[in-house]
Amino acid sequence: MTLGRPRLHLRETGSTNDRARELAAAGAPHGTLVTAGAQTAGRGRQGRVWSAPPGHALLMSLVLREVHPLLPLAAAVGVAGAVGKDAQIKWPNDVLVGGRKVAGILAEGRPQDAWAVLGIGVNVAIRIDDLPPELHATAATLGREPAEVEPFLASLLASLERVLALAADELLDAWRARDALFGREITWSAGHGRAAGIDGEGRLVVELQDGGRTTLDAGEVHLDR
Numbered sequence: 001m002t003l004g005r006p007r008l009h010l011r012e013t014g015s016t017n018d019r020a021r022e023l024a025a026a027g028a029p030h031g032t033l034v035t036a037g038a039q040t041a042g043r044g045r046q047g048r049v050w051s052a053p054p055g056h057a058l059l060m061s062l063v064l065r066e067v068h069p070l071l072p073l074a075a076a077v078g079v080a081g082a083v084g085k086d087a088q089i090k091w092p093n094d095v096l097v098g099g100r101k102v103a104g105i106l107a108e109g110r111p112q113d114a115w116a117v118l119g120i121g122v123n124v125a126i127r128i129d130d131l132p133p134e135l136h137a138t139a140a141t142l143g144r145e146p147a148e149v150e151p152f153l154a155s156l157l158a159s160l161e162r163v164l165a166l167a168a169d170e171l172l173d174a175w176r177a178r179d180a181l182f183g184r185e186i187t188w189s190a191g192h193g194r195a196a197g198i199d200g201e202g203r204l205v206v207e208l209q210d211g212g213r214t215t216l217d218a219g220e221v222h223l224d225r
């Protein structure tokens with residue numbers, strides 16, 4: 001197992017992604033793991049904040065030096081595998097249980113840096129009531145005990161390791177098997193249509209009302225209903 005060593009655990013930090021980026025820039029090896037009991041400036045995708053009550057969530061970032069071309073999707077497949085057979089993925093990489101988000105993924109890094117930082121937050125043992133009120137209707141929890149955060153980390157690292165070794169077509173098939181949006185009406189910043197899976201580059205394929213198709217390669221989509 002190459003993911004998870006060396007490991008830096010912080011009782012509290014701003015963002016584990018920021019700590020991991022600093023370590024990556026300083027030459028930390030592939031697989032270096034930063035975990036935290038709490039974050040004071042946890043970051044999500046699209047400039048959002050990531051909130052988690054101290055000690056009740058898995059908050060982690062990995063330094064990767066072998067960067068998988070489909071890393072954001074691969075990470076979602078790995079997290080979903082650790083969460084369980086009912087976990088679904090909302091493109092590109094929100095992990096859902098029962099239609100609600102139980103884990104978020106923030107992959108950062110530029111190709112010219114030859115490294116990426118993979119940040120993952122999983123609501124392992126949170127109580128929904130302890131999250132900010134605006135998340136109550138959309139967040140999920142695994143409902144486990146705080147003592148189970150560490151064993152969950154071990155199974156997640158093993159799952160990620162398996163997924164990152166998959167060939168691209170196997171990975172895409174694994175992602176498609178958990179597609180939460182397939183066949184659903186969706187809206188994004190520039191339009192709406194029906195989600196029709198992902199293409200070979202991991203872009204979301206959308207069928208438009210005029211019978212045409214388009215693909216989305218970044219951003220956020222919302223279910224219409």
Ligand code: BTN
Nearest residue numbers: 015042043044045104105119121
């Ligand atoms: C999202 O769904 O918007 C992505 C959320 C990513 C949150 C994790 S928590 C650990 C790591 N550190 C951060 O600041 N963000 C990621």
